[in-house]
Amino acid sequence: MSSINVIDSIMGSGKTQYAIQYMNEATELERFIYITPFLDEVQRIKDSVQDRTFKEPDNRNNEGTKLRSLKDLIAKGEDIASTHALFRTADDEVIDLLTEAGYTLILDEVMTCVEPINVRPSDIRKLERAGDIEITDNRVIWKGDPNDDSRYLDIRLTAQAGNLFYYRGKFLVWSFPPDVFKAFDKVYVMTYLFDGQIQKYYFDMHGFNFDLYSVKHDGEKYRLLEYDKTSENRKELYGLIDVYQGKLNDIGKRKNALGVRFLQKADIEYLAQVKKNLYNYFQNIAKAKREEVYYSTLKEIEKTIQPKGYKEPRRKKGEDKKPPQVVIPHNARATNLYGEKRAMAYIFNRYMNQEIKVFFQDNGVKVSDDVYAVGELLQWIYRSRIRNGEPVELYLPSSRMRQLLQDWSEYKL
Template identity: 45%
Template sequence: MQNLVKETRYTWEQTEHKQQTPIHIVDSIMGAGKTSWSIQFMNEADSDKNFLYITPFLNEVQRVKESVTSRKFATPEPKGKNKGKMDDLKQLIMKDSDIASTHALFQKADTELIELIKAGNFTLILDEVMNVVEQCNLNSDDFKWLLDGGMISVDDDTGLIQWNDDGKYQDTRYKDIKTLAETNNLYFFENTVLFWTFPISVFKAFKEVYIMTYLFQCQQQKYYYDLYNVDYAYKAVQKLPNGKYNLINHYDKEPYDKGAIKALINIYDGKLNNLGDDKNAFSVSWFRREQNKHLIEKLQKNIGTYFKNNVKTPAELNMWTCFKDDIPKLKGKGYTKGFVANNARATNDFKEKESLAYAVNRFMNPYEKKFFTSKGVTVNEDMYALSELIQWIWRSRIRNGKAINLYIPSKRMRTILTDYLDSDL
């Protein structure tokens, strides 16, 4: 697992291509003060600078609106029957407003929004990475109809889909396909799969970009930037003696105390782990196999045993996860209400949770992985799995420096975590 600790440095100065928009990856462990730094930064910024703050959750939107007292943030809202949140976002951009919104809305960016941002003086602060590459659901018959009718065409070399229609189908069920194609972010892949990639031109439209996350080097958005040859520089948050925050070069920071973090995590080691020795145990495909039906029943009993007999914490302090489709199979008395989605990020709503069960073995979507690798982008699935696991664990009270109990029945995921805790990453 030594490859877990290797990291490539990227700066826009190191390449011949000069990127107009500086992109800063604020890569610090959860609880280091990334959001606190961003609030301080926006409070102290010059009045002629405008901010677009994007976060996964509405409660974090509200937090920013209440905490940034030197400027008034607006949130896009639907305006009548035919004016949705995107329409309001565009109006707010035109007014040079400071805006706080969600990933879900920002992911719908179209060419008009990009041009409006470019015309302003906006800095983007992105709280956690987004899903920037996704499989687009267009059935093969509809795709063939659009292709045969000449509404779309596919570049033979790149797979990039172009929209050729003059607007006839703009207000039909193909409107979303039209929007994606017009921003040059829809690909035909493996003869059947359509992939949407978030418009890279969005990031280039801002005067400056800050992305707040942890372990960026193993996340999908990093692979996406590599795909488009985007340059970026790593930064880290440093808390000063006076309680304020500062951004420093990622490689100049003093490493956080990994030993102290390791001491806070009581990882279960016992017979309840015997079920997960296979490398693929508890992956999506494993749960879908009919022959594993009884093993899934055994896993459900093991989770219940762990909470009831091993850690003996009350239900309100228990937190668990699995893939969404498997919740009915794995839920049980004493922990069901403590479910937290395995891709949870950027939320403090579960910071009181003490005992955790992670019934997931994370791999990249195989089509997404193949899409990146086919474009020459190197993908590290163990690092990807580590990033997802760490983000989930840090929803619990460990983010406040308190000890937790952790049950990870997958040997692969458990090994990835213990190797990380023993490394200098």
């Protein structure tokens, strides 16, 4: 079993810097695979690690796939930097190659280890009646044509890999193969509030043991210390966030207000009020320009609630790239694109996906919606200029989310 180390340290404490320092100081005998959410972070690792040449998988091979390139690089014993998206496609061949290769995995931010598959229950029953699938102890086993390339191709491939599960007669769930983590000599996971992360519950479900650490800079170098949340200066960070308190919060009084189903069922009048509130907050309270703000909500209503003057900027003629977004994903993390933004609005009440929650509960794993929610919120807030120690303004109309943020600041979570 791999040695798993979780660096659970607050944003900006130096997790990535520690990883770079560790790789720079490692002997030539140690090999690394560094996995990060974004391509620009891949380049950062390639530029920052001095005495190693990190290779990035590409599609210049006979199969024309990055997965083939990843396998070839592992076989050659190269140091590798790549993205979560590619790492999620790891299969049995990757596991076999890693098992004897002696790699250390550094995972920048938790990855999506469990995900619902969007398939109608009627299609699942149809496949079962046709004998194409068999469901044993919730695991979906493919029994049909091993080369089936119909509209059920994704189901076939996932089931053949042994990573597809069926729960409560309603939904399919994909789960990352745990043997991938077992194939590494050492694993480092760098994140914050790991206790509320889906990957933590995934580790619990598969019986992985892990050690928790914080990272600190002692004036000379970054060091790992035994995890201690009381050393995080939460009150100081919370003091940089001017959380709006006033009538604009009336739209979020109910505990379930602004959750997924609530927003999906919201009528035109309610959404129009949300739009007015957003404009009022940014224009009159925060007195912020478009380039100084970002906000998030349920993707289905993003365009409906966009207020005048704060819509997405378009790339101007002659510009190399589009200006930073105004509307960003509500689960945004690990990006520096919004580091100049000073005013934010989180029009959402975060809960774990119900199907994922059921998946863990049916496997005997206890989950915490509250720690999960505040962890996601803090990662989102930290995309702003607060990462540079500068104050920010926040419109957080959900009464539940405001309370969770305050509870976090008082070490109650």
